[in-house]
Amino acid sequence: MTTDRRTAILDAAERLFAESGFDATSTARVAAEAGAPKGLVFYYFPRKIDLLLALLDERLPAHDPAEAATVAELGDPAGSLVRLDRLLGLGEHSSLTLRTIVFRESGTHPEVARRLLALRSGLVALTEAVLDLTVGVVLDPELRSQAAHTFVAVMLDRASTGRAGGPAPDAAGPARLVSLAVQAAH
Template sequence: MPARHRRRTSGADGESRKRILDAAEDLFAARGFDATPTAAIATRAEVPKGLVFYYFPTKESILTTLIAERPSTEPLDDVAGLAVTGEPATALVNLDAALDRGGRRAMRTILWREADTHPAAREHLRTLRAYLQNVTVEVLRASAPLTAPARVLDSCATAWVAAMLSAAHIDRFRERDDRIEDLRGVARVVTAGLGALSTP
């Protein structure tokens, strides 16, 4: 087989695999893993059902591939750029917006849906939570008006991460503006005690 033809076939194969994953991501987020038959994925991807099994021997392997290859949140390059000196609540809202821009909402929905029944989803959600905790502490430390003790920053970060994850879980039921407004209020509550509990 000529090399040119092999390259074209490889590209077509890659496109089919991507379409399968795209379809599975949309359907798993909308319906859930258990309620999505492989035939529905094939139909949405516009490929023969056999091609789905060529790339992914089981439906479970489609889910684990999505989790491995499509992170729900990309790591942030410039956390310091989100900080607003003296305005930690604003910095937290900035952090949520930056994470949302660099992430995949559908994958966050999938993680929430499947964490109870699929170990890969549960482990990824654990890893995501640890990352969010660390990055939130960093943003708070750079924004707090005074030097807050580590335990205070950690407690504030825990509350904020819970709020962000909860918002991500219910995003599919509400408008984007509602999420922003809700989180602004939570950010004010989370950071209200920073000044009082900080040490000069």
């Protein structure tokens, strides 16, 4: 299936960027790892940053608030949030490495930063939808927003922790916490 050379290059880039970071990975190494000549990398991706942008556009899934219904179960916010996390695969390796890159480069490349912001707000909206479907009552919008932001922050924060070599925390803890808080407010 590696007939598609463009795909092979993206595969190599994803792997190497995640391993060593964007700046520390040379385009020459990407080419070598992909078994492609150096020139071909620039044939498909005129600037090095286009390699990263293509990765984000083509491999970071966009999140649709409608997905909320597939995981939400009335009366079980904690379980629903855990299922949401699993559905999105936020804890999976491929997604993690990609997000690691996004974090790291967002400070340097505005186009990357924009995508990080979009990713986050999509996740927050999705989380709010899940909360709405799980808690019986109508939630105070502010509390709902705080809860969603908190949950998402913890989920995304795992990219940093994972990289640092610590234990990769699962979603259960924050899910339980958010659930408790939301239910406590009636």
